[in-house]
Amino acid sequence: MRIVNVPLGTRSYEIKIGPGLLSQAGALCTRLKSGTRCAIISDRNVAPRFANTVRRSLKQAGFDSVLITVPAGETAKSLKVVEHCYDTLAKHRLERKSFIVALGGGVVGDLAGFVAATYLRGVAFVQVPTTLLAQVDSSVGGKVGVNLKAGKNLVGAFHQPRLVLGDLDTLRTLPAREFRAGLAEVIKYGIIYDDRLFARLERDLPLLLRRDPKTLMEVIARCCEIKADVVGQDETESGLRAILNFGHTIGHAIENISGYGKYLHGEAIAIGQVAAARISTAVLGLPAPEAGRVQAIFASAGLPTEIRLTPAQRRKLLAAMRLDKKVSRGEVTFVLAKRIGEVVWGRKVPASILNEALNSLAP
Ligand SMILES: NC(=O)c1ccc[n+]([C@@H]2O[C@H](COP(=O)([O-])OP(=O)(O)OC[C@H]3O[C@@H](n4cnc5c(N)ncnc54)[C@H](O)[C@@H]3O)[C@@H](O)[C@H]2O)c1
Numbered sequence: 173m174r175i176v177n178v179p180l181g182t183r184s185y186e187i188k189i190g191p192g193l194l195s196q197a198g199a200l201c202t203r204l205k206s207g208t209r210c211a212i213i214s215d216r217n218v219a220p221r222f223a224n225t226v227r228r229s230l231k232q233a234g235f236d237s238v239l240i241t242v243p244a245g246e247t248a249k250s251l252k253v254v255e256h257c258y259d260t261l262a263k264h265r266l267e268r269k270s271f272i273v274a275l276g277g278g279v280v281g282d283l284a285g286f287v288a289a290t291y292l293r294g295v296a297f298v299q300v301p302t303t304l305l306a307q308v309d310s311s312v313g314g315k316v317g318v319n320l321k322a323g324k325n326l327v328g329a330f331h332q333p334r335l336v337l338g339d340l341d342t343l344r345t346l347p348a349r350e351f352r353a354g355l356a357e358v359i360k361y362g363i364i365y366d367d368r369l370f371a372r373l374e375r376d377l378p379l380l381l382r383r384d385p386k387t388l389m390e391v392i393a394r395c396c397e398i399k400a401d402v403v404g405q406d407e408t409e410s411g412l413r414a415i416l417n418f419g420h421t422i423g424h425a426i427e428n429i430s431g432y433g434k435y436l437h438g439e440a441i442a443i444g445q446v447a448a449a450r451i452s453t454a455v456l457g458l459p460a461p462e463a464g465r466v467q468a469i470f471a472s473a474g475l476p477t478e479i480r481l482t483p484a485q486r487r488k489l490l491a492a493m494r495l496d497k498k499v500s501r502g503e504v505t506f507v508l509a510k511r512i513g514e515v516v517w518g519r520k521v522p523a524s525i526l527n528e529a530l531n532s533l534a535p
């Protein structure tokens with residue numbers, strides 16, 4: 173097992189990564205010094221597979237849990253589902269000392285974390301991420317929230333978990349497409365922070381795609397270390413944390429104009445990162461062969477690196493980029509790479525260079 177510490181003063185916590193963690197959940201939760209009542213929030217795909225193991229483990233450790241199962245997929249990140257969770261928590265008399273276990277992918281983590289941040293003005297929560305994306309990204313860092321009709325993640329909070337348990341066994345049942353989408357965030361960490369990780373990914377991609385447990389454990393732990401390091405320096409995204417958005421300016425816009433669902437988030441940001449690398453070559457002099465390595469690794473991971481845009485779609489894409497909530501004072505800015513392993517954020521990009529990069533994405 174690997175342990176990564178997230179250094180946030182009194183709110184510091186540990187991320188444990190390894191096999192067999194679901195059945196240790198109860199014992200590990202006893203260290204939280206919480207009450208005996210808790211709730212597990214999970215979704216319809218994950219709960220039938222894993223909730224019993226977690227409940228049994230909690231019971232053995234003396235906890236009394238209620239299971240709340242929400243629909244699978246992005247639609248569960250809604251205020252309606254939040255209200256359903258509050259009602260169930262109240263009905264089972266969860267109190268200030270109770271805690272919530274988020275068992276599932278990023279959707280469940282964001283939803284359950286938001287419920288935990290707000291129920292009784294905040295109760296403790298534990299993340300048990302079951303997708304690759306959730307294990308390397310959404311379960312770490314404390315951003316929680318739900319969607320509005322007007323857009324994704326428009327209501328939320330910063331609420332750090334007390335413990336994160338990334339059980340590698342859960343990844344075995346993850347659909348291949350979801351697994352590859354998670355790899356897009358894994359590769360992102362190499363580009364923004366760690367050239368050695370990037371080189372390792374180039375080498376070990378076949379092992380990763382086969383979900384080799386040892387490779388997975390080491391790579392996931394490194395990604396968590398990087399996210400913990402970034403979040404530890406800038407918890408509330410006033411600066412450095414922005415680097416985690418490499419490839420996301422264009423990626424979010426692609427998700428947005430294609431109608432949510434056509435591209436998984438990881439697929440959209442794979443294309444976005446390829447574009448960002450090419451823009452980096454034009455603006456910061458990232459050597460073209462390095463941008464080539466970026467494109468090649470996403471292609472080898474089975475992720476899309478091209479997109480066909482009609483003139484109308486391109487206009488919509490540019491408009492969507494300007495509407496992104498990360499935009500400040502109407503200025504679209506980018507995270508750009510100086511080299512693989514080092515990026516800068518908040519860079520404006522001339523329209524001509526942006527257009528050229530979008531042209532280059534055509535198949
Ligand atoms: N809070 C953050 O910092 C942060 C960061 C990145 C993404 N997110 C959010 O994360 C969400 C996406 O997360 P995701 O990609 O994990 O999607 P998800 O939670 O929808 O999971 C993807 C699918 O896989 C299923 N699934 C989950 N675990 C499984 C398993 N072990 N076996 C089989 N099926 C399984 C789910 O039921 C779902 O159908 C988005 O809402 C995004 O906004 C949040």
Ligand SMILES: [Zn+2]
Nearest residue numbers: 357420437441
């Ligand atoms: Zn992302």
